[in-house]
Amino acid sequence: MGKEFVKSITGMDEDFAQWYTDVVTKAELIDYSSVRGSMIIRPYGYALWENIKDELDNRIKETGHENVYMPLFIPESLLQREKDHIEGFAPEVAWVTHGGDEELQERLCVRPTSEVLFGEHYKNIIHSYRDLPKLYNQWANVVRWEKTTRPFLRTLEFLWQEGHTCHETDEEAHEETVKMLDVYAELCENILAIPVIKGQKTEKEKFAGAKYTYTIESLMHDGKALQSGTSHHLGDGFAKAFGIQFSDREGNLQYVQQTSWGFTTRIIGAMIMVHGDDRGLVIPPKAAPTQLMIVPIAQHKEGVLDFAYGLKDRLAGSFRVGIDASDKKPGWKFNEYEMKGIPLRLEAGPRDIEQNQVIIARRDTGEKVTVSLDELESKIAKLLDEVQNNLFYKALKHREEKTSVALNFEEFSEKLNTNKGFIKAMWCGDQTCEDKIKEETGATSRCIPFEEEKVAAECVCCGKEAEQLIYWARAY
Amino acid sequence: MGKEFVKSITGMDEDFAQWYTDVVTKAELIDYSSVRGSMIIRPYGYALWENIKDELDNRIKETGHENVYMPLFIPESLLQREKDHIEGFAPEVAWVTHGGDEELQERLCVRPTSEVLFGEHYKNIIHSYRDLPKLYNQWANVVRWEKTTRPFLRTLEFLWQEGHTCHETDEEAHEETVKMLDVYAELCENILAIPVIKGQKTEKEKFAGAKYTYTIESLMHDGKALQSGTSHHLGDGFAKAFGIQFSDREGNLQYVQQTSWGFTTRIIGAMIMVHGDDRGLVIPPKAAPTQLMIVPIAQHKEGVLDFAYGLKDRLAGSFRVGIDASDKKPGWKFNEYEMKGIPLRLEAGPRDIEQNQVIIARRDTGEKVTVSLDELESKIAKLLDEVQNNLFYKALKHREEKTSVALNFEEFSEKLNTNKGFIKAMWCGDQTCEDKIKEETGATSRCIPFEEEKVAAECVCCGKEAEQLIYWARAY
Numbered sequence: 001m002g003k004e005f006v007k008s009i010t011g012m013d014e015d016f017a018q019w020y021t022d023v024v025t026k027a028e029l030i031d032y033s034s035v036r037g038s039m040i041i042r043p044y045g046y047a048l049w050e051n052i053k054d055e056l057d058n059r060i061k062e063t064g065h066e067n068v069y070m071p072l073f074i075p076e077s078l079l080q081r082e083k084d085h086i087e088g089f090a091p092e093v094a095w096v097t098h099g100g101d102e103e104l105q106e107r108l109c110v111r112p113t114s115e116v117l118f119g120e121h122y123k124n125i126i127h128s129y130r131d132l133p134k135l136y137n138q139w140a141n142v143v144r145w146e147k148t149t150r151p152f153l154r155t156l157e158f159l160w161q162e163g164h165t166c167h168e169t170d171e172e173a174h175e176e177t178v179k180m181l182d183v184y185a186e187l188c189e190n191i192l193a194i195p196v197i198k199g200q201k202t203e204k205e206k207f208a209g210a211k212y213t214y215t216i217e218s219l220m221h222d223g224k225a226l227q228s229g230t231s232h233h234l235g236d237g238f239a240k241a242f243g244i245q246f247s248d249r250e251g252n253l254q255y256v257q258q259t260s261w262g263f264t265t266r267i268i269g270a271m272i273m274v275h276g277d278d279r280g281l282v283i284p285p286k287a288a289p290t291q292l293m294i295v296p297i298a299q300h301k302e303g304v305l306d307f308a309y310g311l312k313d314r315l316a317g318s319f320r321v322g323i324d325a326s327d328k329k330p331g332w333k334f335n336e337y338e339m340k341g342i343p344l345r346l347e348a349g350p351r352d353i354e355q356n357q358v359i360i361a362r363r364d365t366g367e368k369v370t371v372s373l374d375e376l377e378s379k380i381a382k383l384l385d386e387v388q389n390n391l392f393y394k395a396l397k398h399r400e401e402k403t404s405v406a407l408n409f410e411e412f413s414e415k416l417n418t419n420k421g422f423i424k425a426m427w428c429g430d431q432t433c434e435d436k437i438k439e440e441t442g443a444t445s446r447c448i449p450f451e452e453e454k455v456a457a458e459c460v461c462c463g464k465e466a467e468q469l470i471y472w473a474r475a476y
Numbered sequence: 477m478g479k480e481f482v483k484s485i486t487g488m489d490e491d492f493a494q495w496y497t498d499v500v501t502k503a504e505l506i507d508y509s510s511v512r513g514s515m516i517i518r519p520y521g522y523a524l525w526e527n528i529k530d531e532l533d534n535r536i537k538e539t540g541h542e543n544v545y546m547p548l549f550i551p552e553s554l555l556q557r558e559k560d561h562i563e564g565f566a567p568e569v570a571w572v573t574h575g576g577d578e579e580l581q582e583r584l585c586v587r588p589t590s591e592v593l594f595g596e597h598y599k600n601i602i603h604s605y606r607d608l609p610k611l612y613n614q615w616a617n618v619v620r621w622e623k624t625t626r627p628f629l630r631t632l633e634f635l636w637q638e639g640h641t642c643h644e645t646d647e648e649a650h651e652e653t654v655k656m657l658d659v660y661a662e663l664c665e666n667i668l669a670i671p672v673i674k675g676q677k678t679e680k681e682k683f684a685g686a687k688y689t690y691t692i693e694s695l696m697h698d699g700k701a702l703q704s705g706t707s708h709h710l711g712d713g714f715a716k717a718f719g720i721q722f723s724d725r726e727g728n729l730q731y732v733q734q735t736s737w738g739f740t741t742r743i744i745g746a747m748i749m750v751h752g753d754d755r756g757l758v759i760p761p762k763a764a765p766t767q768l769m770i771v772p773i774a775q776h777k778e779g780v781l782d783f784a785y786g787l788k789d790r791l792a793g794s795f796r797v798g799i800d801a802s803d804k805k806p807g808w809k810f811n812e813y814e815m816k817g818i819p820l821r822l823e824a825g826p827r828d829i830e831q832n833q834v835i836i837a838r839r840d841t842g843e844k845v846t847v848s849l850d851e852l853e854s855k856i857a858k859l860l861d862e863v864q865n866n867l868f869y870k871a872l873k874h875r876e877e878k879t880s881v882a883l884n885f886e887e888f889s890e891k892l893n894t895n896k897g898f899i900k901a902m903w904c905g906d907q908t909c910e911d912k913i914k915e916e917t918g919a920t921s922r923c924i925p926f927e928e929e930k931v932a933a934e935c936v937c938c939g940k941e942a943e944q945l946i947y948w949a950r951a952y
Contacts, residue, residue: 100567117516
C-alpha cells in the first residue's frame with residue numbers, strides 16, 4: 001500500500017480535539033475556506049445532513065407543521081422589539097451596513113434566529129381563534145458571531161430548522177413544546193443512536209425571551225455534554241411585543257401563546273463524538289449515506305467485477321449501497337470506508353463466487369461473517385439492525401458509566417475531574433450557586449430532568465434545602 | 477356569500493402588474509415584511525417551491541451531481557480575484573462590516589453567487605485528472621442589492637440552486653453546459669408547462685466571468701420575456717484566477733475547465749404570469765401542492781362528510797388531495813381554490829352519493845364533468861394529464877402569436893408596441909446596435925436561438941450584413 005493512501009489520525013484518548021479535526025477533514029465531511037469560522041460541507045457531510053433533514057422534515061410534517069421561508073435580514077429596529085431577545089442576541093450578530101456603494105439608513109442584522117420575523121408576520125395573518133393554531137417551520141441558515149469555532153459544533157453560520165407556532169392557550173403551547181422535544185429525542189435515539197436526557201433549562205440557561213426552555217442533552221466520548229435540540233415555550237412575550245392578538249371563542253381579544261424549537265447541523269458533531277473511534281467515523285445505519293460498501297477482491301480476475309456489480313444491482317432496491325471498483329488496493333479501500341464510518345463492508349472475490357457467498361465486515365465491532373447469497377438481503381437487514389442497536393446501547397452504557405452523583409462541592413469537583421461526564425446533584429434554585437459551580441469547576445447546569453430524582457436534601461453548592469436535581473457537565 | 481369572503485383581484489388586461497401583486501398575496505403565496513425588497517414565502521408558496529426543488533434535485537442527482545454547502549459570506553479580497561466577476565457583481569452586493577460590536581478588518585459580502593468559494597475549494601481538492609470531473613451543486617439563498625423589487629421576480633434575497641463543475645477538457649465542459657440547460661428546459665416544459673426558447677446570450681448579456689452563457693427564455697401573458705434558467709461555460713478564467721490545476725493523462729499541468737448553472741424561485745413568477753387568469757393562479761398538475769380539492773356539498777346532510785372523507789382516503793395514495801370540510805359556503809370555497817389555482821375540484825353531495833358519482837371541475841377551462849365512482853382514479857389521472865397538456869399548448873400558442881419577425885427598425889418598434897412579445901430579427905454582431913435597440917425600444921437581446929434561422933440578410937438596426945438571428949423582447 002503506497003504511503004500516499006494512508007490517512008492516519010490522532011488517537012481519541014491522546015488528543016480528542018485533534019482527533020475530531022482529523023476525522024471531520026479526513027472522512028471528507030468538511031473543508032475549511034478563507035471565511036473565518038465557517039465551513040464547507042462536502043458531499044459526504046451534506047448527504048448525511050440530507051438524511052437527517054429528511055427524517056426530521058417528515059416528522060415535522062406528520063405532526064401537522066407547514067414549511068415557510070422568512071427573509072435572511074432583520075432591520076435593527078425589529079430585532080429590538082423584544083427586550084430580552086435583543087439583549088441575548090445583540091453581541092453575536094453580523095451587521096450589514098452597505099448595499100452596493102450605498103450606506104443603509106438602518107442596519108440589517110443577518111438572522112441569528114427568526115422569532116421577530118415570525119412575530120411580525122403572525123400579527124398580519126392571525127385575527128381569530130379560527131386562524132389558530134399556526135404551526136410553521138423553516139429550514140434555513142443562521143449566523144452567530146462566535147469568537148472560537150469548530151466544524152459543526154460552533155460555526156459562524158450553521159444550517160437548522162426553526163419551528164415557530166402560535167396557540168390559543170398556554171396549555172396548548174406547552175403541549176407543543178413537549179411534543180417537538182419528543183420528536184427531537186426520538187430522532188436522536190432511533191436514527192442517530194444517540195441517547196438523550198430530556199429536561200428543562202434553568203432560568204440562566206434558557207432561551208433569550210422564552211418562558212421556559214426544554215432541552216435534550218447527550219454525552220460525548222470525552223465526557224463532555226452537548227445540547228442536542230431545544231424547544232421553547234415563549235408565553236406571550238413576543239405576542240405582546242408584536243401585538244399578535246386574536247378574538248377568542250367568547251369574542252374577547254387575547255394574545256397568542258407561542259413556541260419555537262430548533263435542531264441544527266451541530267448534531268453531526270454529536271454523532272461523530274458519540275460513535276467515532278480511532279479508525280474514524282462510525283455512522284449509524286439509519287443515517288448513513290452509504291449503508292454497505294462493496295469492495296471487489298482480486299478484481300482483475302475473470303468474473304469478479306461482474307459478480308460485484310451484480311450484487312450492487314441486486315441490493316440497490318433494498319439498501320443504500322456503494323461499490324468501489326477503482327484500481328486502488330483493497331487495503332486502501334478498507335481504510336477509507338472505515339474512516340468514513342460506513343456500517344457494513346461487503347467483500348466479494350473469486351472464492352466467494354465459487355462458494356456462492358460473500359464476506360461482510362461490521363464497522364462497529366470489526367466482526368466478519370460469511371453470508372450465503374441465498375440469504376443475503378435478510379442477513380444484511382439483520383446486521384444493519386444489530387449495528388444500529390449496538391451503537392445506541394454502547395453509547396447508553398458509556399453515558400451511564402460517566403454519570404455520577406455528588407452530594408457536596410468537593411465530591412462534585414473530584415468526580416468531574418476524574419470520571420468526567422454528567423454529575424447529578426441537588427440545587428437550591430439560586431443562580432449564585434449555579435454561577436459559582438460554573439466559575440469554579442467549568443461545569444454548567446445542563447437540565448432539570450423530566451424524570452425527577454432526589455439524591456439528597458441539600459444543595460450541592462450552598463448546603464441549603466434543595467428540591468431540584470440537576471444534570472451538570474462541562475459542555476460543548 | 478358574505479362580503480368578507482370575496483377576494484377580488486384586478487383584471488389582467490386592466491393592470492397586469494397589479495393583477496400579479498393581487499395574485500401572489502391573495503393566493504397566499506407570499507407576504508411582505510418590514511425587510512425591504514424581501515418576501516415571506518408562505519406555506520402554499522413554499523410547498524410549490526418544494527415540489528419544483530424535489531423535481532430538479534432528482535434530475536441533478538440522476539445526472540451524477542452531488543450536493544454541498546458553501547459559506548454565506550465571501551471576504552472582499554476573495555470576491556476580487558476574478559476581474560470581470562467582481563465588476564459585474566460589486567454594485568449589487570450587501571456588505572457585512574461588523575460582527576457584534578466589533579468592526580471587521582475585512583468586509584464580507586453576502587454571496588450573490590458562489591463561483592469564488594467553489595474556486596478556492598476546488599484548488600484544494602483537485603490535483604489529478606483522477607479527481608475529475610467534479611460535479612457539485614448547492615441549494616442556497618443569495619442576495620443581490622436590487623433597487624426595484626417584485627415578489628419572486630426580483631427580490632433582494634432569493635432561493636436557488638447553483639451548480640459548479642470542473643472538467644478535464646473544454647469539450648466536456650461544453651457538454652455539461654448543454655446538458656444542464658436541457659435539464660432546465662425539460663423541467664420547465666414537462667413539469668411547469670412553460671415552453672422555452674433555448675439559446676446563447678450575447679457578449680453583453682452573458683454572465684460576468686463566463687466564456688459564454690446559455691439560457692432558456694419564456695414569454696409571459698403580457699408579452700414580456702423572462703430568463704428562466706442559465707448555464708455558463710466558464711472556460712479557465714476562474715481556474716487561472718484561483719490556480720485550479722491538475723496533472724493530465726500525460727502528466728502535464730493543466731487548468732480545469734468549469735461550468736456553473738442556476739435556477740431560482742423566479743420560476744414561480746414565470747409560472748404565475750404564463751398560466752394565471754382573471755380568477756387567480758393556475759398551477760400545472762405536476763407542480764401543484766394540491767392536485768384535487770374535495771368540496772362537500774350540503775355537508776350537513778347525513779352521509780355527505782363520510783362520503784367525502786372516504787373519497788379523500790381512497791384517492792390519497794394516488795394523487796395530492798385536499799378536502800375542505802369547514803363551515804364556509806361552497807361558493808366561497810370554489811373561489812378560494814380557483815384563486816389558488818388547484819387543477820381539479822371534486823364536488824360531492826347527496827345526489828352524487830345516490831347516483832354513485834361525483835362532479836369534477838377543471839380549473840383551466842372551467843369545464844365540469846360527471847364521473848362514476850367506478851372509474852374515478854383513471855378519470856382523474858386522465859383529467860390531470862389533459863390540464864397539464866392544455867396549459868403547455870395554450871402557452872405555446874400564445875408565444876407563437878406573440879412572436880413576430882422584423883426586417884427593419886421601424887417594423888421592429890411597431891411590432892414591439894402593437895403585438896408585444898418576441899421579435900425575431902437579424903443582428904450584425906455589433907454591440908452598438910444592441911445598445912441602440914435597448915435604448916430606443918426598451919427591448920433587450922434575449923438569445924441567439926440554438927435552432928438557427930435566417931429571416932433576412934441585414935441587421936435590423938444598421939442594415940449591415942448580418943448572420944445571426946436574435947430573439948428580442950422587453951423583459952422582466
